[in-house]
Structure formats: structure tokens, C-alpha cells
Amino acid sequence: MPEQRIKFYQTGTYTAGNRLLNEEARTVQSRMDRTNSLNSGHRACQGCGEALGARYAVDAAMRAAHDRLIAVNATGCLEVFSSPYPESAWQIPWMHSVFGNAPAVASGVAAALRAKGREDVKVIAQGGDGATVDIGFGCLSGMFERNDDVLYLCYDNEAYMNTGIQRSGATPPFARTNTTQAVGETPGNLPSTGKNLPRIAMAHGIPYVATASVADLHDLEAKVTRAMAVQGARYLHIHVPCPLGWGSDPAHTIKVARMAVESGLFPLFEAQFGTVVDRMPIRHKVSVEQYLELQDRFKHLFGPPRNTDAIAAIQAIADANIATYGLTA
């Protein structure tokens, strides 16, 4: 049968439509009453994983909050492409303060709601990987440690994209960015650097930590929904490919994201109070090479000459993840 483009909403890695699911299990995005919290017309690049992730995550949060939601946004691509005055793509109360304080601003929103006895209104904060793992890290850790009633969404595209693709603490080993260029003795980002924020979040013992990917939007929505049912500080780390920064085909955003998951480089799991309680097993394992090859930021690894050691080192990271989280079904 010739390949056919399917326009149904995706519900899982291998399911293409909602119609086979019962009403309750269908995606939020497929519903007539979805809120379009992040509306169309914004200025994200074609194939932007962050825009996609935010749209699904925030609509799911809205549904869980019965449309009573306030969002705080760090500076970054999502903020900039969604909100150049007088246009705003946000259909929910939304606030941007500065780059490094979104978790604290959200704590303040939550505190004000508590002071006013408005427990019906929920709060989310969102930011890119740079806002989250680097400049806003202190505020985020404070928000976790106080167990403030906020769901924090990190859209991880593995670099500072808004400022033109510079390295962040979430940039993977060997990846080329404009401040870790593919030159010198160790081209690209130095290995053995960077931080794993989901693990750090778990170390705070907060009630809910999970990872998600735009490769599995149904799972992403489900995790947002579960997170929203919990009181206290919650953290969701969402892997969102950036075609511009990664040098990948905008049409391959989902594919790239899926390969990150299936290679084991981006493990999907859920944790409660610091303990992993669930993980998504890999069903069709791929090598890291298949993932790396899709992205220009790793092009220098494929030579000539081919950097076999670097590729092996990345494979070792994937293998370690698979072992740590038990991802082999």
C-alpha cells in the first residue's frame, strides 16, 4: 500500500487516531472544546518542537484546571514567538517577567492565590532548558524545596535558541552550538559536562517529576493531567527538537524526537517523591547513530574522519539510560 499522510491526532507511538479510543482516553487536542491556550498565528519556526509541546501541555493543564489557569513564562523562544505586543497568542492569563525568575514569579502567583483563598485557580511556569537548568536554577530549586503549588514545564531543546543557539547546561556531549563549535581537539560540546535536571528535581523529593517528548503527545498530555492532579511542586521535562538549532528537517521534528526516545538518549519516566514509579519501555530500539545522523549539529562526528569514539561514547550514555530505567520492555 502506498504511504498515506494521516491527519488524525496522534495518541501514541503507533496509533494514529482517536476514533479507536473511548471518549475519555482521547487527546485533549482532538476535542472540540480544547482551549487553544497557545493560539495559532504565533511566530515559531516551522516544525518547532517547543511550540508543539507547549500547545499540548498547556491545553492539557487547562482542561485539568477546569480552565482556571495562570501561566508564567521565562524569557526564551516560547515567550518571544508568542507575545510581541500587541499580538499575543495566549488566551489564558499569562505573564513574563525576566529570564531567570519564572519559578519564583509562579510561586508568587500561587502565594497570592492562597492569600486570597482562590484554591480553584492553578499555576504553571514554563521555560526553555537554559531558563530552567541554568539561569533560573536557583529559583527553581527554591520553588521545589518549598513545595510551592506550581507545575513547572521545561521545554528542552538542548541549547539557548532564542539568542541564536548557544550551549546550555542541557546541551548534549559533542553537539555543535555557536559557543561549542565543531573545531579544535574536541569538536562540539565537551563530554562529561551538563546536568540532568529531572534527577535533580527528584532529589528534592517533590511529589511529581516526569519526562515527556513531543514524540508521544498522548503520553505528554497524560503526564500533564496526572501532574495537575497533585498538590505541591511538580516538574515536567519535555524534549522538544528545534529544527533551526539542531539542523534537522522541520518535517522530521516528531521523528527526531522519537529517535531520541527509542535510542535511549531521552528516557521517558515518571517519579513520585524521588522514586521512579513508571517508565516507557522502548519498543523499536534504534542506535544513537540513526538519531544523530538526522541532525547537522552532530555532522562533524560522521567525518571524514568518522569520530567512532564519540559515537561510541554517546551510545554508552543511551545504554546506561536503558539499564538505569529498565527500558527494554
Next chain:
Amino acid sequence: MLAQIEGSQAVAESVVLCRPEVIAAYPISPQTHIVERLSRMVKHGDVGRCQYLNVESEFAALSVLIGASATGARTYTATTSQGLLFMAEAVYNAAGLGLPIVMTIANRAVGAPINIWNDHSDSMALRDAGWVQLYAETNQEAADLHIQAFRLAEELSCPVMVCMDGYILTHAYEAVDMPAQSLVDAFLPPYSPVQVLDPKAPISIGAMVGPEAFTEVKYLAHHQYLRALALIPEVAGAFAQQFQRLSGGLCSPYRMEGASIAVVALGSVIGTIKEAIDELRLDGIAVGCVKIGCYRPFPMVQLRGTLEGVTRVIVVEKDLAVGMGGIVSADVRMALQGLPIPIHTVIAGLGGRSIPKSSLKQMVQDARAERLSEPHFLDLNRTVIDNELMRRRDQRQAGPMAEQVIRAVNAIGTKVV
């Protein structure tokens, strides 16, 4: 009710009388007694549903208030010195967003060298961030200014700093008249925000503005901010009526009738200046003083009106613009431009150096005799300076300057107070 009470406790109680809803703070001397007291009162249930957040930095403290204020809560914090600079980005942001946050600055020097004692370097560094800056002369005034500050902030949609001298005021026990809750309630209506994050009427706050409109946005902010110059005397007047005492205002003259010399200053040093003036007047010297109560926005017209009759102005300021001189005096010069009045800059009280009455009297005499250098550093230890300059000239690896100065001061045996 009159109480013999520490300045910090008076401020804390005053803030509680204003019924704050969210307080977030990070400890730093000499602000700690204020926030310790507030945290206790909140925890004890004396402040309604008010939330007190122990945060991980001053940047977070103000950021929490930015979120809380945008959600419609009355908000408060206190800091000083390193803490104020640590929150600097949020200080500008709060003003740009038009959020009526009230913050006490327990004025303290800024390092290095690290120094916990009083001067005005901290609040001066952020004078142009778009906050109203009020300076208290006494603990009574510090307590009163907080009540006025919330009203001003909320009427203007603009944050307000109440600056009070660290230790000199924050840790001093004085009689302070704490007003009754009912009077404060009558003076300060509940906060009614002009913009609020509300799911019922969603708006976007803090979005991006490009070159096509940024100038207009800033102009309007400036325009709005200048309204404070009309509102501050009004609020001080209403306060006087409600509480039967004078506090606040833009600038207050003291013995300026017939004065040919005017001393201009901010904060608690005004007390000593007044005493020096009383004694100089007995000696027949026609000197008065003007307290700047509101430093930002700067009361340009009002100050000119108060000073235009004098023949000499001495600005005593607890700050230093390194490589330039005085900060306040530059603004006073601006206010008096075109008038043939000599204006002296006197840098005094840096890092807690006390400003004795005798030095102030000498300063006035020196000014009359044209003996003040420009800028003039009050009670500067010239011997130490000359020795250290010589040592540094002769020795390339001269080591940390601060250490050497302390050694020299101790060796010479000069009292540094």
C-alpha cells in the same frame, strides 16, 4: 499608641497595619529584624491570610512579589546593599510592569570591601530604576512612610522604596507612635489593581515591545511617575490629617527663614544637621537645612523654590559616584541651574563613619571660608591616604588596598568610628 520600640519592629508593625497579603524576603544585615518580626507575626496568625515566603535569594524575593502583585495581592519585602544589587534585574522589571510593591531599604554600604554599616550607596545605585524613593529621618517617619508608601504605590501603579538608615534607625530604640488599625484602614483602602492575572479576563503581561513603541511606553511611564510629585504632598497632607503628625513630603525646610547657607541631605543625618544648625545660629551664622524626603522622582521645582534665596548650598551625601563625586549634588545642581549659587559636595558617613555635629559645624565654617575641596570628604584621614599613595607608588605588588589602610589606621592610632 506610643511605644519605646526598635526601628525595625516599628516598621514591621507598620507594614502589618497595612494588611499585606504576600511577603517574601531574604535575610541580610541590617534588615533582618524587620523580616524576622514579620515572619513571626504572619506565622502567629496576626496578619490574616498573609503568606510569608522564605526564599533562596533577594532576586527570588522580589520575583515572588512580582507574581503576587500581578495576581492582585498587596506585597512587601525588605533588603539592603548586596541584596538590593542581587535583585537589580527584578527591581527594574517590577517598575516596568507598574507593580505597586513596597520595599524597605535598610541602607547599607556596598562592597567591596564588604561593610555592613550605613550609607546610601545601595539605594542610590538603583535610583533610576523607576521606583519612588522615600528617605526617612526618624523611626517615627520610617513607620509612617510605609503606610503612605502603600497608598502611593497603589494610586500610582508604581513600586516604592522606603529607605531608612541601617543600624542608625533600624536598630535604634525610640518612642514611636503606632497608629490604630482603624485609622490605617481608613487611610489605606484595599488594593484594587489596574491589571491582574485572572482566568475570567485573561491578559498577557510583560510581553515584548519593539522600537516602534518603546519610546512612547517609556515616556508614559515617566509621565505617570512624575505624578508622584503631586501625589506625595497630597498623601502626606491626608496622613497629617488622619494621624495628627507631619511625616513624608517632598522636601522639608528647617530654619530656612533668612538663611544664606543651606545644607541639603537625606535620611537620619538631618537630625544631627539640625542640631549643628541650632548651634551655628546661636553664633550668628544664617544657616538652614532642607531635607529631601522624596529623592525619586526628584523634586526639582520644589527644591529650587526652597533654595533659590540662599547664597550657598552644601549637599551632604552618604554616597560616592567613583570618578565623579556626588550623586545628590549633581541633581541639586540641575535644580538650581542658571542661579549664581555655589554648590558644595560633601561626601560623608561612608560605610558607617559617624558624622559628628562638630564636623558638620566645621564644614559650614570651611564652606564660608572657601576651604572645601570639590568634592569634599568629611573627616578624611589625610595621613593614611598620603602614606598609602606613596607606598603604592613605590611598590608594584602593593597588595590589597583595604588591608593596608586598616593597618595604617591602626598604626597611626586614629580613631575610626
